């Protein structure tokens with residue numbers, strides 16, 4: 001059994017492109033960065049901590065499969081070395097999008113796959129560059145009212161209306177949305193799960 005340790009509907013949707021059957025088990029962790037923690041280290045640590053929290057929850061389930069594989073991920077927006085998580089308010093969203101306006105930033109996504117004993121663990125960190133056009137204060141307020149930025153790192157969604165701010169990007173689109181499909185497929189294969197096997201030929 002594959003277990004996706006995530007509350008993100010985007011991650012569930014993206015993983016369902018690769019795997020037909022999996023369980024979803026959100027893991028609650030403290031997402032506060034450590035003092036002077038480098039962005040890449042933080043993003044990988046978050047995925048590892050989500051995996052560990054989900055393992056602890058999963059193991060105590062009566063029908064737990066001892067050969068289950070846990071997948072977890074984290075996405076953060078990084079500008080000038082600062083980590084931007086999800087906005088807590090319009091003010092927060094405003095200061096994030098003001099910083100991103102007219103500039104390039106990075107979206108860093110980590111992926112962690114592990115067995116239940118946390119013996120076999122693979123982590124991967126994917127760095128993408130995204131360039132924004134200038135954004136006005138009025139647009140920031142209008143965008144906030146759509147609700148879209150509320151649960152997104154950096155306060156925007158490239159897969160939604162936030163795309164109107166994106167001049168260009170390089171790297172992995174699925175990683176920015178929350179789950180890097182190319183890397184996920186390669187890592188799943190290392191655990192014996194092969195996404196292209198068993199698909200119908202209709």
Ligand SMILES: Cc1cn([C@H]2C[C@H](O)[C@@H](COP(=O)(O)OP(=O)(O)OP(=O)(O)O)O2)c(=O)[nH]c1=O
Pocket residue numbers: 005006007008010011026027050073074075076077086107151152153154156157158159162176177178
């Ligand atoms: C930059 C960007 C982020 N996001 C999302 C992906 C993640 O869901 C979210 C970043 O928060 P995360 O903490 O990575 O994930 P989450 O809290 O939504 O889910 P979980 O921790 O349970 O797995 O931002 C987009 O959907 N589009 C984007 O363009």
